[in-house]
Amino acid sequence: MIKHHPKFELLQNFVNGDLPASLSAGIAIHADMCPQCQEKISQLTEQVAEASFEQNFLHKFVVDDEDMAEVAELEFDSIIDEITASDDIESVKIHNEGPSIEFKGSEYVLPKAIRNIELGKTAQIGKLSRARLQLDEGEIHTSLLHIDPGGSVPEHTHNGFELTLLLAGSFTDEQGEYVAGDFIMLDKRHQHHPVSEHGCLCYTVANDSLHFTQGINKLLNPIGSFIY
Amino acid sequence: MTTFNLPIFPLPIFLLPQGITRLRIFEARYLKMVSLAMKNNGFVILPNASASASELKAIGSWVEIIDFDQSENGLLLIDVRCKCLVDVSALQQDEKQLHHAQVNRRAHWSETRVNETNDKIASSLKQVFSHNSELDNLYVDKNFQLANWVVARWLELLPVKLDEKNAFIEQDSFHHAMQFVEAIILAEESNN
Amino acid sequence: MPSVQSKLPSHQAAVTPSNMTNKIDHPQLCQWLKLIAVNRDKQAFTAVFKFFAPKIKRIAQSKFNNEAQAAEVVQDTMSNVWRKSHLFDDSKGAATTWVYTIMRNVTFDMLRKVKANKEDNLSDDIWPLAESMNTEEETFTDHIQNRNLKGVIETLPENQQQVVKGFYFLEMSQEQLAEHLNLPLGTVKSRLRLALGKLKIKLGDHHD
Numbered sequence: 001m002i003k004h005h006p007k008f009e010l011l012q013n014f015v016n017g018d019l020p021a022s023l024s025a026g027i028a029i030h031a032d033m034c035p036q037c038q039e040k041i042s043q044l045t046e047q048v049a050e051a052s053f054e055q056n057f058l059h060k061f062v063v064d065d066e067d068m069a070e071v072a073e074l075e076f077d078s079i080i081d082e083i084t085a086s087d088d089i090e091s092v093k094i095h096n097e098g099p100s101i102e103f104k105g106s107e108y109v110l111p112k113a114i115r116n117i118e119l120g121k122t123a124q125i126g127k128l129s130r131a132r133l134q135l136d137e138g139e140i141h142t143s144l145l146h147i148d149p150g151g152s153v154p155e156h157t158h159n160g161f162e163l164t165l166l167l168a169g170s171f172t173d174e175q176g177e178y179v180a181g182d183f184i185m186l187d188k189r190h191q192h193h194p195v196s197e198h199g200c201l202c203y204t205v206a207n208d209s210l211h212f213t214q215g216i217n218k219l220l221n222p223i224g225s226f227i228y
Numbered sequence: 229m230t231t232f233n234l235p236i237f238p239l240p241i242f243l244l245p246q247g248i249t250r251l252r253i254f255e256a257r258y259l260k261m262v263s264l265a266m267k268n269n270g271f272v273i274l275p276n277a278s279a280s281a282s283e284l285k286a287i288g289s290w291v292e293i294i295d296f297d298q299s300e301n302g303l304l305l306i307d308v309r310c311k312c313l314v315d316v317s318a319l320q321q322d323e324k325q326l327h328h329a330q331v332n333r334r335a336h337w338s339e340t341r342v343n344e345t346n347d348k349i350a351s352s353l354k355q356v357f358s359h360n361s362e363l364d365n366l367y368v369d370k371n372f373q374l375a376n377w378v379v380a381r382w383l384e385l386l387p388v389k390l391d392e393k394n395a396f397i398e399q400d401s402f403h404h405a406m407q408f409v410e411a412i413i414l415a416e417e418s419n420n
Numbered sequence: 421m422p423s424v425q426s427k428l429p430s431h432q433a434a435v436t437p438s439n440m441t442n443k444i445d446h447p448q449l450c451q452w453l454k455l456i457a458v459n460r461d462k463q464a465f466t467a468v469f470k471f472f473a474p475k476i477k478r479i480a481q482s483k484f485n486n487e488a489q490a491a492e493v494v495q496d497t498m499s500n501v502w503r504k505s506h507l508f509d510d511s512k513g514a515a516t517t518w519v520y521t522i523m524r525n526v527t528f529d530m531l532r533k534v535k536a537n538k539e540d541n542l543s544d545d546i547w548p549l550a551e552s553m554n555t556e557e558e559t560f561t562d563h564i565q566n567r568n569l570k571g572v573i574e575t576l577p578e579n580q581q582q583v584v585k586g587f588y589f590l591e592m593s594q595e596q597l598a599e600h601l602n603l604p605l606g607t608v609k610s611r612l613r614l615a616l617g618k619l620k621i622k623l624g625d626h627h628d
Contacts, residue, residue, distance in 0.1 A: 049520030411615035
């Protein structure tokens with residue numbers, strides 16, 4: 001059972017198209033696995049669409065009246081001519097199974113939302129392997145993180161936010177067990193220490209290096225930027 | 229070997245011998261096809277018509293119309309049953325854009341009785357039928373005691389890409405098909 | 421939260437009392453889209469254009485603060501409407517929702533071009549639009565039953581080659597299978613994948 005979902009506010013921003021690609025893709029992947037959120041998203045989209053195209057929305061902005069309307073008409077006519085001059089229709093894309101990625105001998109099909117995003121080389125430290133998604137979003141880093149059976153991420157906090165979306169397998173932290181589809185958004189108030197008994201694959205987005213808090217791990221802080 | 233010339237209905241579905249499906253027909257050229265098919269020998273459903281125009285080897289399902297009706301909004305509904313699989317060649321289009329082709333009968337494992345059947349697979353199929361009255365009504369005869377029939381019906385129903393299903397068109401693929409259905413319905417081996 | 425600050429049309433509309441004149445004529449919009457799909461009807465397109473374009477322009481201006489880019493959003497969105505009208509399915513949602521989705525996707529890709537300097541056009545992967553049409557994974561009874569075909573058929577010229585030719589009733593959806601087997605959807609998906617994987621090994625992967 002998926003227990004962790006994106007907050008309503010995040011879904012709203014998603015529907016509006018106001019989130020960066022990394023988080024938008026995370027929500028899309030979650031929604032593909034979670035009919036409940038899928039349904040919320042459809043409803044929200046319908047409402048936002050309706051509101052956007054209501055007449056009064058337009059009228060609020062129209063300062064001047066007929067002169068402007070006429071200019072607009074003229075301009076529109078030429079665009080209409082241009083568009084309708086083309087006979088092309090969009091062919092239906094039937095997507096085959098997307099590309100896949102291999103970590104330590106296991107192959108994973110990439111979720112639809114990220115199948116066209118370029119992946120960097122896989123880097124490894126111990127039981128952790130990470131491949132970066134080349135989204136070029138500045139301080140926001142997006143990765144696929146694979147934890148081998150028995151592996152864990154050292155206890156850490158975050159300076160910014162960290163999204164962990166479990167794609168396959170499971171892991172446990174102080175809050176309990178997580179299963180595929182769980183959407184776990186943490187911010188700097190949280191500390192956690194995920195351990196994966198049987199191994200797992202996560203989609204992670206973080207906007208700053210994480211900060212290790214525990215004993216010897218403090219010395220490991222530089223690898224924070226490796227993991228997320 | 230006898231060759232027949234039959235109308236072709238391009239539609240991406242997987243239909244094995246004795247399989248039945250309902251089609252809704254509303255394009256003029258296919259209405260014509262249906263009237264031809266009623267008078268003569270049925271027609272052939274060809275799943276990958278666009279690809280087969282260029283390729284030599286194409287396989288379709290030769291179907292006969294067993295019932296027809298009109299839907300609430302005036303569409304023609306036909307129920308068709310697959311007689312056998314056929315090799316399709318010499319695809320041509322007539323002036324009404326309707327395709328015709330030469331077809332030859334092709335043997336398939338589902339036509340061979342296999343009595344020993346896996347009870348669980350048969351009973352889960354029974355359940356599917358009992359929950360879908362539309363599907364249930366299509367079949368007058370249901371052969372839940374025959375493994376070949378049960379496996380063939382499951383293959384048609386499973387949500388798997390056509391490309392993948394095509395592996396089971398081969399005459400000798402019955403055991404693969406059986407194992408495949410078992411893996412999905414029973415998941416014998418534990419998986420995560 | 422690194423969200424792009426913008427005016428949210430939903431919020432603005434919500435504070436404005438609605439009255440009858442603001443009601444959107446949904447059946448009319450659907451009818452126009454069908455006419456575009458089936459007849460490539462320029463008049464219908466003009467009507468759709470005049471309804472949506474000014475609104476799209478205002479919304480885009482609030483996101484880009486730039487006249488030229490707003491005009492580009494209008495042009496791209498409406499051109500997609502023209503090219504993709506056959507993919508619109510009124511049983512799946514309102515015309516406004518469909519156009520909104522196209523507009524949002526166009527805007528998202530443009531913003532990404534501006535901000536990250538990336539032309540990777542990810543929006544259609546994140547918010548799939550065109551996949552609803554008979555892809556093999558979802559060709560099932562529910563949308564066949566819901567679809568109101570009558571309007572389309574009445575406008576069909578006799579011998580015109582159509583996008584649509586027939587619907588069938590056979591294969592079930594992954595959701596239906598999950599229901600029958602009384603299993604979570606994820607389990608069914610992974611079983612299907614697993615079974616396919618095994619099959620490929622057995623067959624030596626000689627087919628594609």
